[in-house]
Amino acid sequence: MKMTLNRLTKRYKDKTAVDSLFAELTPGVYGLLGANGAGKTTLMRMVCGILNPTSGNVTLDGRDTLAMGEGYRDLLGYLPQDFGYYPVFTAMDYLMYVAALKGLTKRAAKVRANELLEIVSLQTVANKKIRAFSGGMRQRLGIAQALLNDPKILVLDEPTAGLDPKERVRFRNLISEISKDKIVLFSTHIVSDVEYIAGTILVMKDGRLIHQGKPDEITASINGYVWECRADPREAELLSAKYTVSNIRHEGNQDMLRIVSEEKPCENAVQVEPTLEDLYLYYFSEEAAQQEKEVS
Amino acid sequence: MKINERKIREDLASFSVPAYDPEKMRETVQLAKAAYRERQFAARIGFWEFLSMQLRFIGKWVWLAQVVLLLSVLLAVSRRSFAVNEMQHVFLVFSCAVPLLAFLGFPEILKSYAHGMAEIEGCTRFSMRKLMGARMLILGLADLCCMTVILAASAARSGTPVLRMILYLFVPFNVTCCGCLTVLEHVKSRQGGYFCAAVCVLCIAVFSQLSFVKGFYETAATGMWIVLFFCSLAYFATELFRAFRSFDRLFCSKQETLSVPW
Numbered sequence: 001m002k003m004t005l006n007r008l009t010k011r012y013k014d015k016t017a018v019d020s021l022f023a024e025l026t027p028g029v030y031g032l033l034g035a036n037g038a039g040k041t042t043l044m045r046m047v048c049g050i051l052n053p054t055s056g057n058v059t060l061d062g063r064d065t066l067a068m069g070e071g072y073r074d075l076l077g078y079l080p081q082d083f084g085y086y087p088v089f090t091a092m093d094y095l096m097y098v099a100a101l102k103g104l105t106k107r108a109a110k111v112r113a114n115e116l117l118e119i120v121s122l123q124t125v126a127n128k129k130i131r132a133f134s135g136g137m138r139q140r141l142g143i144a145q146a147l148l149n150d151p152k153i154l155v156l157d158e159p160t161a162g163l164d165p166k167e168r169v170r171f172r173n174l175i176s177e178i179s180k181d182k183i184v185l186f187s188t189h190i191v192s193d194v195e196y197i198a199g200t201i202l203v204m205k206d207g208r209l210i211h212q213g214k215p216d217e218i219t220a221s222i223n224g225y226v227w228e229c230r231a232d233p234r235e236a237e238l239l240s241a242k243y244t245v246s247n248i249r250h251e252g253n254q255d256m257l258r259i260v261s262e263e264k265p266c267e268n269a270v271q272v273e274p275t276l277e278d279l280y281l282y283y284f285s286e287e288a289a290q291q292e293k294e295v296s
Numbered sequence: 297m298k299i300n301e302r303k304i305r306e307d308l309a310s311f312s313v314p315a316y317d318p319e320k321m322r323e324t325v326q327l328a329k330a331a332y333r334e335r336q337f338a339a340r341i342g343f344w345e346f347l348s349m350q351l352r353f354i355g356k357w358v359w360l361a362q363v364v365l366l367l368s369v370l371l372a373v374s375r376r377s378f379a380v381n382e383m384q385h386v387f388l389v390f391s392c393a394v395p396l397l398a399f400l401g402f403p404e405i406l407k408s409y410a411h412g413m414a415e416i417e418g419c420t421r422f423s424m425r426k427l428m429g430a431r432m433l434i435l436g437l438a439d440l441c442c443m444t445v446i447l448a449a450s451a452a453r454s455g456t457p458v459l460r461m462i463l464y465l466f467v468p469f470n471v472t473c474c475g476c477l478t479v480l481e482h483v484k485s486r487q488g489g490y491f492c493a494a495v496c497v498l499c500i501a502v503f504s505q506l507s508f509v510k511g512f513y514e515t516a517a518t519g520m521w522i523v524l525f526f527c528s529l530a531y532f533a534t535e536l537f538r539a540f541r542s543f544d545r546l547f548c549s550k551q552e553t554l555s556v557p558w
Contacts, residue, residue, distance in 0.1 A: 049419065073423070076419055082412065085412075086413065102421050103421040105336075105345075106349070112337065145416065149337075149421075
């Protein structure tokens, strides 16, 4: 099975959300990494066929997915970033409803719904109304609905949003278990999720794919740009203002800084092995700073 | 024959099961279960089964509201017999009840957009068009049944020809549906329900005012009613077609129209 994203482009009046993106996906887990506004959600919507590209297409084993129609949607499981629910539905009602839309028979839907509720640890609240659920519970229910038809292509937009660390670990294990013979594409801001689950990472910025490869391959692209140095608090403050600092650790009366920079930041700085988080900061430090400003 | 039978029975009784590996037997059972399960999950329902399943997911308040409305109308028209020239009361009831009956189904049709479910529903085997089509078919048939009951009751009570009663009932119904379908085509959010309610209120106001107009419901005006009926029917068909085309347009601008085959 091979999915090809053929020069996908989505242009709006004043913005190009996705710009001539090309990628070939075979069974495995793909982590889509990018800041807010990078075009991840737009890309995922085009992959799922709910948004028409301005140009380009998505093919599956050479066939246009839009032309395949219900044959393609039968293979698809999708969890949007913001998804709703009918307030009067219980968790079981919700899964039975989506199962009907996915074409499952009533008997198969019931069996599958019960299995998935157990997998996402919602079996005790199966008959409780969704409006009484916490955010994390709703997210788990959303993951469950995406898996109802045992999809061959699973698209998850920020699937770990709202999940606590324990739930995130459970989610990672679930994805690892089910990803055999499937194409799993998920987007996230949480670098550790991508690091642990994704076999291939796609880094997106301003609608373009700037990097694609295994985690160690793409972190190797910033070899020589990550430094560690000691500084007193005053100097640390100056360095933080001038460079992108991925971590500060206080050690007695000195600070240990981890800096992402193309130039050596200070005299005693030593190069260290880059991580995915360093890569994220290298490419998205401006966006991260902008978000911090908006929050404050 | 009997000796052969006896011999067969003896052979069968003395048969011993050959030795087998229990682990292999367990594996065979697992594989059989997995194959059965795969076949069970691979089966897909057709459109008619999907339609019957959707019936279960239509909100119970819709059915309740329709029953209450129907009973109210029947009560209102059955209180006394009407002479042909005392029909103003009946027409006032129609003016209020029929647009309301037309409106009742639309919040249910729009709920995918109102509750943010459209993105998930749009990616499933049965497309948004089929889902909306199923809802409209179910609710439309229910409306048709209600209208038939109202038509029968009021025609029987008043003695007005059935064909004229059809015109008096279906013109306000069509006009309200056209307005709500136009809303459905252009507004894909929670606000859609409020706009449909506004259309309903407007139609109630217009038709109830018209029910006081002398001569509007007289035999001489039947030609005008026939024209209104066919015009509203044509517009209804056009709006229905346009609304269907718009169902896969989930995100704002006209550029987002999907071209997924039905």
